[in-house]
Amino acid sequence: MKTLIVHAHPEPKSLNGSLKDLAVSTLEAAGHEVRVSDLYAMGWKAVVDAADYGPEASSPLQVARDSGRAFEGGTLTPDVRAEQEKLLWADTVIFQFPLWWYSMPAILKGWVDRVFTFRFAYGVGEHSDTKYGERYGEGTLAGRKALLSVTIGGQESHYGARGINGPIEDLLFPIHHGILYYPGIEAVPPFVVYGADRMTAEDYPDVAKAWERRLLTLESTEPIPFRRQNFGDYEMPSLQLKEGLEPAGRTGFGLHVRG
Amino acid sequence: MKTLIVHAHPEPKSLNGSLKDLAVSTLEAAGHEVRVSDLYAMGWKAVVDAADYGPEASSPLQVARDSGRAFEGGTLTPDVRAEQEKLLWADTVIFQFPLWWYSMPAILKGWVDRVFTFRFAYGVGEHSDTKYGERYGEGTLAGRKALLSVTIGGQESHYGARGINGPIEDLLFPIHHGILYYPGIEAVPPFVVYGADRMTAEDYPDVAKAWERRLLTLESTEPIPFRRQNFGDYEMPSLQLKEGLEPAGRTGFGLHVRG
Numbered sequence: 001m002k003t004l005i006v007h008a009h010p011e012p013k014s015l016n017g018s019l020k021d022l023a024v025s026t027l028e029a030a031g032h033e034v035r036v037s038d039l040y041a042m043g044w045k046a047v048v049d050a051a052d053y054g055p056e057a058s059s060p061l062q063v064a065r066d067s068g069r070a071f072e073g074g075t076l077t078p079d080v081r082a083e084q085e086k087l088l089w090a091d092t093v094i095f096q097f098p099l100w101w102y103s104m105p106a107i108l109k110g111w112v113d114r115v116f117t118f119r120f121a122y123g124v125g126e127h128s129d130t131k132y133g134e135r136y137g138e139g140t141l142a143g144r145k146a147l148l149s150v151t152i153g154g155q156e157s158h159y160g161a162r163g164i165n166g167p168i169e170d171l172l173f174p175i176h177h178g179i180l181y182y183p184g185i186e187a188v189p190p191f192v193v194y195g196a197d198r199m200t201a202e203d204y205p206d207v208a209k210a211w212e213r214r215l216l217t218l219e220s221t222e223p224i225p226f227r228r229q230n231f232g233d234y235e236m237p238s239l240q241l242k243e244g245l246e247p248a249g250r251t252g253f254g255l256h257v258r259g
Numbered sequence: 260m261k262t263l264i265v266h267a268h269p270e271p272k273s274l275n276g277s278l279k280d281l282a283v284s285t286l287e288a289a290g291h292e293v294r295v296s297d298l299y300a301m302g303w304k305a306v307v308d309a310a311d312y313g314p315e316a317s318s319p320l321q322v323a324r325d326s327g328r329a330f331e332g333g334t335l336t337p338d339v340r341a342e343q344e345k346l347l348w349a350d351t352v353i354f355q356f357p358l359w360w361y362s363m364p365a366i367l368k369g370w371v372d373r374v375f376t377f378r379f380a381y382g383v384g385e386h387s388d389t390k391y392g393e394r395y396g397e398g399t400l401a402g403r404k405a406l407l408s409v410t411i412g413g414q415e416s417h418y419g420a421r422g423i424n425g426p427i428e429d430l431l432f433p434i435h436h437g438i439l440y441y442p443g444i445e446a447v448p449p450f451v452v453y454g455a456d457r458m459t460a461e462d463y464p465d466v467a468k469a470w471e472r473r474l475l476t477l478e479s480t481e482p483i484p485f486r487r488q489n490f491g492d493y494e495m496p497s498l499q500l501k502e503g504l505e506p507a508g509r510t511g512f513g514l515h516v517r518g
Contacts, residue, residue, distance in 0.1 A: 013319035060272035102437035110365030157497040178361035238416040
C-alpha cells in the first residue's frame with residue numbers, strides 16, 4: 001500500500017501520537033510505503049481565507065469558485081498543493097485524531113476545508129438535471145480507501161445504538177460519507193479507542209495489538225457499503241433514495257448504506 | 260434578549276456577512292442587546308495547543324486536564340476568557356456560518372475546541388456510577404437558547420429525510436445536541452438557506468424577510484425537545500435510553516428527542 005497518515009494531535013507523546021508512530025512502523029515493517037502529514041508539527045494553517053487563492057481570490061471572495069480557479073490554474077498555495085499531491089499518490093489514507101465535541105479537531109477540519117477544493121474534491125463532472133456531478137463513489141479520489149483511527153474520552157455504551165451521545169457510526173457518517181465518500185474514497189469501519197482519558201500504561205499493549213491487527217488486515221478489509229449516487233438508487237434530480245430500497249425500518253443516515 | 264452572535268465567514272460582503280449584519284440591526288432595533296464575535300475579523304486562533312493553557316500546560320500536554328486547571332486558575336488566554344465571559348453574559352447565542360463539508364468551518368470548530376474547556380463546558384458536576392456530570396440539559400450554560408443560521412450550497416431535497424446527504428437535522432445533531440445541549444444550551448430549529456451558491460440579488464429580499472421573522476420570534480420559539488440526561492430517561496451508568504420510551508420506529512439520533 002501507499003499510505004498517507006493525516007495526524008491531528010498537539011502532543012507527540014499522547015495516545016494519538018503513539019498510535020500514529022505505531023502505524024508508521026507497522027506498515028513500513030510490512031513493506032508498505034508511508035507518508036505522514038503531522039498537522040501540528042507542520043504548523044498547518046487551519047483557516048480558509050483569500051490568501052489561499054492567490055491571484056484567483058476575487059473581491060468579494062467566493063470560496064467555491066475562487067478555489068476551483070486556483071486549483072485549475074495551479075495557483076493554490078504550496079501547502080495545499082502538497083496535500084492534494086499526497087492524496088493522489090496514496091491508495092490508502094489513515095486519519096489519526098481525538099474526537100473533540102463529536103467531530104474532528106479544528107486543525108483537521110481546516111485540512112479538509114483547504115485541501116478539498118472545488119474542481120478537486122467537489123464540483124467534478126457534469127451537473128445537470130440528469131446528473132449531479134461525480135460524487136459519492138466517483139470523483140477525483142475514487143479507488144482509494146480510508147480508515148479513521150479515533151480516540152474518545154467517554155465510554156463505549158454512551159456511543160451505542162441507544163447511547164446518549166448517539167451511535168458512533170452516525171457521528172462519523174458526515175466524515176465517512178460526507179467528506180471521504182463524496183470525492184470517491186471508500187472508508188472501512190473505524191478503529192475506535194474508548195475511555196482514552198482514563199487509559200493507563202497497562203492498558204496500552206492491548207490497544208496497540210488491536211491497532212496492529214487492523215493495520216495489517218487493512219488491504220483485505222471491506223469498506224462500508226455506501227450507495228453510489230449515479231447507479232440507479234436515487235431519484236433524479238431530487239437525489240432522494242428511491243422508495244423500497246432500504247431494509248424495513250431503516251431511516252436516517254443508514255438509508256445510504258446498502259443491504 | 261442579550262444576544263451573542265458568533266460569525267464565521269471570511270468575506271464581509273457574503274450572504275453570511277449580510278445575514279449577520281441584518282441580525283445585528285434587526286435585534287438592536289427591537290431593543291435587544293447584541294454583541295458579535297466575528298471570528299475572521301478577530302483573527303481567531305483556531306487551533307488548540309499548549310499556549311492556550313499558559314503555566315498550566317503540562318508536559319506532555321493533557322488537553323482536558325490542563326484546560327480545566329487553566330480555567331479554574333483564571334490563566335486561560337484572554338481571547339478564550341473573553342468568549343467565555345460573553346457566553347455567560349448572553350441569554351441567546353446565534354451562530355452564523357456556511358455548512359462546509361457537512362459541518363462548521365474550521366475557525367468555528369476551533370472556537371468550540373478552545374472556548375468549551377474542561378470544568379467550563381464539560382467535566383462539570385459529580386461523576387460517579389450514579390451520576391455522569393451535569394450535561395445534556397444541565398451545566399454551566401443552562402438557561403440559554405441558541406439558533407444556528409446556516410447557508411448551504413446544495414439543494415433542499417438532498418438534505419431531506421431520504422436525501423443523499425442525510426437529513427439536515429441529523430447533520431446538525433452533533434452541534435445542537437453534542438456541542439450546545441451538552442453544557443446546557445437549548446437549540447431552537449435552525450434557519451437554513453439552501454442553494455446559497457446560486458442565489459441572486461433578486462432572491463435576497465425573501466431570505467432577509469424570513470430571517471427577520473425568525474429573529475423577531477426567537478424569544479417565543481420552542482427549543483428542540485432533547486431528553487435531559489439526569490431525569491430518568493437513561494439507564495445508569497450505561498447512559499442508554501431506557502427501553503420503550505421512544506415513539507415506534509424511531510432510531511438513531513432521533514431517540515434523544517422527546518415525544
